[in-house]
Structures are given as C-alpha cells and as structure tokens.
Amino acid sequence: MTDVRLSKKPRYQAKCYFDFRMPDGDMENSVESHTSHLVLCRKEHKCWNCGAGISKYDHALAEKGFLDGKPVNCWTCLDCVDDYMDMMNGEIDTDEMQARWEARYNANNRDDL
C-alpha cells in the first residue's frame, strides 16, 4: 500500500500532547469541548492530515469534540504532530513543516492517482 514508515515512538513527552490542537483550517475553533491526547490505537485509523495508515498499537494523537452538536473525532499520525511540534518549538519554520506534510501526503496518496 505504502512504503512510508511511520514513527512508532513519540519524540516529545506524553504530556506535551495533552490538549494539543492541530491547526484545522476553516474549522478553526468551531469544534466545541475539544480534547486531545496521545493514544495507543486499538484499531486502524487514517491520519486526517497526510493520509498515512495508522496501524493497530501505533501511537497517534486523538482529537475529540462536537461540531454542530454532533460528536467528531480524528486521528493524526505522530510524524504530522511532531512536525507541528517542531515548528511550535522554533526548530523548523512553517514552510519546512508544510513541505514535510506535503511530501508525506504525496507519498501516501500517489496510489490513488
């Protein structure tokens, strides 16, 4: 399916991921009662950001909340979260983060072309 390897271990301490909010574009701040934390996935998910397959027992950032009164949730792979974390910490700039996200997205979605 894809030869993109996902990181298996978070690069930051677990507490850094608590209530961590990924940028959600035009949904900005519209998700109510937002919570997030690092989870060990009990089933397979897909990273909403890059499309990478997140396997059972992989770590991922789980975000939950309500949108228009309906429960919503999404999972983000560690690599996307850690790129964002690097940017927040000033290790890379926004362009570099976007470049990494795009490269991963393209690698994960090229089979669908």
Ligand SMILES: [Zn+2]
């Ligand atoms: Zn991802």
